[in-house]
Amino acid sequence: MAAFGRGLDRFVGVLVSAGGILVLPVCLLLFLQWPLRDVVQAYSREANDLAQCLFALYVSVAINAATRQRTHLATDVFAQRYSQRTRDLLARAGSLFVLVPWSLFVLCAGWPMAAQSVRQLEAFPETYNPGYFVLKIALLLVVLLILLQALLDAFQRRPRQP
16 A cells, blocks of 8 residues: 555646646747737737637646745744644644545535536637647646645655755
C-alpha cells in the first residue's frame, strides 16, 4: 500500500510539474491578442478562446501545486499555539473529512455536465469556437487532483515543506 501511495504521489507531482509549462502559451496568446486585433484584424477571439482553455488547465494544476508546496494563504492565529503534532492531525482531519467529501460531491455533480459538454464538443457561446468543453474538463481535473492530494495528505507521511 505504501508503494501505491508513493507512486500516486509521484504521478500527481509529475502531472502538476508538467502543467506548469502551460503558463508560457497562455502568456503568449494573451500578448498576441492586441496585435492580432489591431494589426492583423483577425484571430484575436480565437487566441482568447484558446488562452482561456489553457488557463483553465493551468489553474487546475496550479492550485494543486500550491497545496503540495503548502503555500496557500492561511490564517494561523490560533494554530500557532498548537503543537506541530496537533496541527498535523488537524490538517489530516481536514483533508479527510472536508476535502475528500467535497471533492467527491463535486465530481459526482459535475460529471454529467462535463460528459455532455464533451459529447457535444461544446463551443464558446460568444464566438462558437470549439473548446469550451475543455473548461469543464478542467473543473473535473482540479477536483480530482484535490481529491488525490487530500487522500495523500490524510494517509501518507510526507515531510512538511515550507
